[in-house]
Amino acid sequence: MTVTDYRPPAGGPRAAVGAGVAAPTPATGKPMGLPPVRDYRLTPALRDIHFEFGKATIRPDDEAILEANAAWLSANPGYLLLIEGHSDSRGATNRKNELNMDLAERRAQAAMAYLVARGIHPGRITILSYGEERPQCTEETERCWRENRRARFLVKPR
Numbered sequence: 001m002t003v004t005d006y007r008p009p010a011g012g013p014r015a016a017v018g019a020g021v022a023a024p025t026p027a028t029g030k031p032m033g034l035p036p037v038r039d040y041r042l043t044p045a046l047r048d049i050h051f052e053f054g055k056a057t058i059r060p061d062d063e064a065i066l067e068a069n070a071a072w073l074s075a076n077p078g079y080l081l082l083i084e085g086h087s088d089s090r091g092a093t094n095r096k097n098e099l100n101m102d103l104a105e106r107r108a109q110a111a112m113a114y115l116v117a118r119g120i121h122p123g124r125i126t127i128l129s130y131g132e133e134r135p136q137c138t139e140e141t142e143r144c145w146r147e148n149r150r151a152r153f154l155v156k157p158r
Contacts, residue, residue: 040154056106070118088145105129111151
């Protein structure tokens with residue numbers, strides 16, 4: 001497996017669900033905080049999926065990608081998975097950033113649900129929402145917005 005170094009952004013990602021993510025501790029009931037994401041790496045074996053504007057529904061074109069991602073994860077049970085949810089920078093309300101964080105979270109959850117339905121144990125998966133904070137493309141064009149509406153898959157050894 002080939003991996004690429006990955007460094008999370010300095011901004012504030014939001015953990016949503018998965019292994020060790022902001023769950024209350026038994027003693028205090030307070031969140032434990034974000035999972036350590038610095039150890040996760042990109043691998044060419046897992047490909048991003050993309051979403052339509054304002055949607056968190058898996059597109060038929062991306063089902064084959066998710067099937068391949070699930071097959072790789074099944075064949076490599078010694079890896080944990082981080083799914084990052086992303087959105088484009090558009091939005092028309094004064095709550096744009098919050099809405100984009102929510103949308104990106106739903107996208108990561110949709111990808112996770114698909115993989116869990118294919119037999120990947122949910123305890124291996126962590127999701128984070130970056131909203132519009134980490135654009136892959138910065139031009140204000142439909143092509144770039146389309147690239148930014150994605151779920152990205154990273155792994156680390158258990």
